[in-house]
Amino acid sequence: MTETETPPAKNLARYIMIGGFLGAGKTTVMAHLARHLTGRNLKVGLITNDQGSGLVDTTILRSQGFPTQEIAGGCFCCRFNSLVDAARRLTDESRPEVFLAEPVGSCTDLLATVSYPLRRIYGDRYRIAPLSTLVDPIRARRILDLDPGARFSEKVRYIYRKQLEEAQLIVINKTDLLSAKDLQELTDRLAQEFPRARILSICARRRANLIPWFDLLTETTQPGLPTMELDYDRYAEGEALLGWLNATVRLQSAAELDGNELIVELTAILQHQVTDLDSEIAHLKLTLSTQSGLEALASVNVVRHDLVPELGQRLETPIRTGELIINLRAETDPKALEKIVRSSLTSLAKRRNVILAVEDLECFRPGRPTPTFREEAVG
Numbered sequence: 001m002t003e004t005e006t007p008p009a010k011n012l013a014r015y016i017m018i019g020g021f022l023g024a025g026k027t028t029v030m031a032h033l034a035r036h037l038t039g040r041n042l043k044v045g046l047i048t049n050d051q052g053s054g055l056v057d058t059t060i061l062r063s064q065g066f067p068t069q070e071i072a073g074g075c076f077c078c079r080f081n082s083l084v085d086a087a088r089r090l091t092d093e094s095r096p097e098v099f100l101a102e103p104v105g106s107c108t109d110l111l112a113t114v115s116y117p118l119r120r121i122y123g124d125r126y127r128i129a130p131l132s133t134l135v136d137p138i139r140a141r142r143i144l145d146l147d148p149g150a151r152f153s154e155k156v157r158y159i160y161r162k163q164l165e166e167a168q169l170i171v172i173n174k175t176d177l178l179s180a181k182d183l184q185e186l187t188d189r190l191a192q193e194f195p196r197a198r199i200l201s202i203c204a205r206r207r208a209n210l211i212p213w214f215d216l217l218t219e220t221t222q223p224g225l226p227t228m229e230l231d232y233d234r235y236a237e238g239e240a241l242l243g244w245l246n247a248t249v250r251l252q253s254a255a256e257l258d259g260n261e262l263i264v265e266l267t268a269i270l271q272h273q274v275t276d277l278d279s280e281i282a283h284l285k286l287t288l289s290t291q292s293g294l295e296a297l298a299s300v301n302v303v304r305h306d307l308v309p310e311l312g313q314r315l316e317t318p319i320r321t322g323e324l325i326i327n328l329r330a331e332t333d334p335k336a337l338e339k340i341v342r343s344s345l346t347s348l349a350k351r352r353n354v355i356l357a358v359e360d361l362e363c364f365r366p367g368r369p370t371p372t373f374r375e376e377a378v379g
């Protein structure tokens with residue numbers, strides 16, 4: 001890779017974008033990077049993004065105390081001006097020296113539609129870091145045919161490969177999940193198929209090998225590489241194969257209960273029902289927060305049909321009331337997802353003798369990506 005060393009520039013804020021497919025670990029590493037930078041006395045501002053609203057990611061990042069702006073209802077590339085507005089709002093709020101942005105996990109073409117326009121229009125304001133594509137190695141091995149079980153359709157796999165093709169840094173995460181031999185085989189395959197990227201491997205969960213990557217993000221800038229070819233019809237069709245559901249649910253219980261157990265149970269029910277449709281889960285994530293404050297929160301994630309639901313953050317005390325947020329992305333009809341979510345909530349409420357009232361629910365297929373700008377590199 002040919003990243004350029006940057007001299008320290010006092011007045012320019014740094015813009016770091018960490019892409020990668022749904023469930024790769026983007027929000028997890030953003031929180032680590034934000035803590036790392038804060039520890040070096042740098043002010044950070046975080047930007048989350050989704051096709052819908054009511055985001056688990058925003059809830060999780062705010063619960064960790066980071067100033068976070070959410071761009072809902074479309075991806076960065078299609079809502080470029082909202083991205084700039086979000087950065088402006090963060091600047092008014094806390095004057096960040098580093099912006100960390102997480103694009104939608106089904107998005108690609110970020111260099112041409114976000115990084116290059118940002119540099120051309122706001123080059124006097126932001127210094128753009130190299131684009132990273134974060135990788136879940138189990139998913140990557142399946143999609144690159146090193147292991148069986150990819151399950152996603154060819155057009156979804158097309159998007160996955162395009163995310164890798166445009167990366168300057170391919171960052172294999174979750175190295176705790178595979179053997180050294182399988183990691184080496186994956187690294188070799190990625191190097192062979194995507195030769196323009198530098199390949200790193202990290203384990204966000206164990207905080208392993210993060211610093212060399214963070215140094216690249218904070219000390220080098222985005223090289224002006226040629227814009228990749230992308231078939232927007234295929235890309236749009238691939239995104240539209242994914243069903244998207246975001247729901248906000250109010251929990252009420254007469255008796256105190258263990259909220260951690262409750263969301264793990266709900267996640268397992270949802271996972272089984274989606275898998276019964278013969279549909280691959282891209283990411284199912286839930287948070288349950290108490291009304292007393294965002295810091296009290298339980299979170300669960302499932303990033304494949306065959307993964308046991310994992311409790312991330314946990315509630316320390318029993319609860320009677322709470323707000324449940326469900327974000328589910330899977331390759332299936334969104335109406336089928338709605339049916340599953342509503343029936344799972346009803347059966348869980350009956351079994352646990354609690355009220356689970358749906359306050360807000362949206363489900364859809366992402367619309368065709370129509371970027372505000374699409375540019376070749378400048379300079």
Ligand SMILES: Nc1nc2c(ncn2[C@@H]2O[C@H](COP(=O)(O)OP(=O)(O)OP(=O)(O)O)[C@@H](O)[C@H]2O)c(=O)[nH]1
Pocket residue numbers: 020021022023024025026027028029057104105173174175176177202203204205206283285300301302303310312
């Ligand atoms: N085993 C393991 N799991 C990890 C690691 N890093 C992150 N995860 C888990 O991966 C799951 C998804 O993480 P997120 O950070 O939410 O992924 P994301 O890329 O932001 O997902 P989307 O926003 O839906 O695209 C969570 O359960 C994380 O705890 C890791 O190093 N090892």
Ligand SMILES: [Mg+2]
Pocket residue numbers: 026027028057102
């Ligand atoms: Mg995320």
